[in-house]
Amino acid sequence: MAGRLAHAVRERDVAIRLGGDEFVVLLDLEGEDPAGQARRTAERLIALVGLPVPxxxxxxxxxxxxxxxxxxxxxxxxxxxxxxxxxxxxxxxxRGGRGHVRLHDGAARGFVSRNK
Structure with a gap:
């Protein structure tokens, strides 16, 4: 899974295995709607992880x-x-059902990009 994640993010992003079955993906977000960008990336990665492993x-x-x-x-x-x-x-x-993305409440409220 670590390999799948590492190959699925951009070169400027980082994907690492934290331990066990937990991974961290650090995204260098630019432009408008970073919370939306993060959500879309997380949804894409969840779909990728769900592909069969031969x-x-x-x-x-x-x-x-x-x-x-x-x-x-x-x-x-x-x-x-x-x-x-x-x-x-x-x-x-x-707790609410697996296979989804949840933004921390602050992330859901929005964010002003540092690159604006």
Whole structure:
């Protein structure tokens, strides 16, 4: 999965395995509607993760994914806190039904891009 994610993001973005079945994708967002950009990217990555993984001899497995999104610095100035906010949004998704994206409340309210 780490390889799928790493190849699915742009060169300026970062995808890493945090541990277990948790991954972090850091997006360098520019322009209008970064929360929307993040949501669309997360939806695309969830679909990619859900594609069958071939095991050989015609066998395959599928896995699912969910995503929590938070924006730096809009949601918090400390990047560690932003990761915690994204994690909280992720667990809210998992409680409500997997396979979806949830933006941290601050991310959902919007963000003024630093590149405007």
């Amino acid at each position: 095991l050989g001899e015609g066998a395959a497995v599928t896995v699912g994914g969910s995503a929590g999104v938070a924006l730096w610095p809009a949601d918090h100035a400390d990047p560690r806190e932003v990761l915690e906010l994204a994690d909280a949004a992720l667990y809210a998704v998992k």
